[in-house]
Amino acid sequence: MRVVVAGAGVVGRSIARELLAGGHTVTLIDKRSSVFSSDPVEDADQQVGDACELSVLERLRIEEADVVVAATGDDKANLVVSLLAKTEFAVTRVVARVNDPRNEWLFDDRWGVDVAVSTPRLIVSVVEEAVSVGDVVRLMTLRRGGANLVSVTLPPQTPLAGRPVSRVRIPRDAALVAILRGGRVIVPEPDVPFEPGDELLVVAPEAVEADVSEAILGG
DSSP: OEEEEEOOSHHHHHHHHHHHHTTOEEEEEESOTHHHHHSOOTTSEEEESOTTSHHHHHHTTGGGOSEEEEOOSOHHHHHHHHHHHHHTTOOSEEEEEESSGGGGGGOSGGGTOSEEEEHHHHHHHHHHHHHOSSSEEEEEEETTTTEEEEEEEOOTTOTTBTOBGGGSOOOTTOEEEEEEETTEEEOOOTTOBBOTTOEEEEEEOGGGHHHHHHHHHOO
């Protein structure tokens, strides 16, 4: 997979290194040549330029990228990069970093964003997940489909204990995508039984999150 990462700050370089470790091809671009000389990312195609400029993106042949990641420290720049990638170059997948949570409402398909990642929101979600049993915790907003990835941890006295997946009525517009149990990721096959402490990962629109909670926690 070819990925273009706009912004070679600490976050951008970390993303690039992780992607390279996963065997992907990475182009890393930043306006500052100094970031490449002070802390180069080995094996990445490091380019100096402003990713907000159309001519620079044309030079990078961004239309050939499978994914564009707008990871600068400036929300305005990330929105511009996302919009250009989607509207001018028809990039299939655009992921954007949200620096200021107050700007999160802007990061949607109107600006070409498929997935918006807010570090403060993710940290809060992890904190809530660590202490929340029997609650629906929103982990990530999936802008393209208008849905959220939510987590529900089954309490010790869950009425679902021993009940197979096929016996639980997940709302029509939602989907159970994985069960996390003791460090394992379990595919929710119809005959897989639930156990207390299971963390269920569900994709659901916000409008049916309450129904998801009722279906899973109400038994």
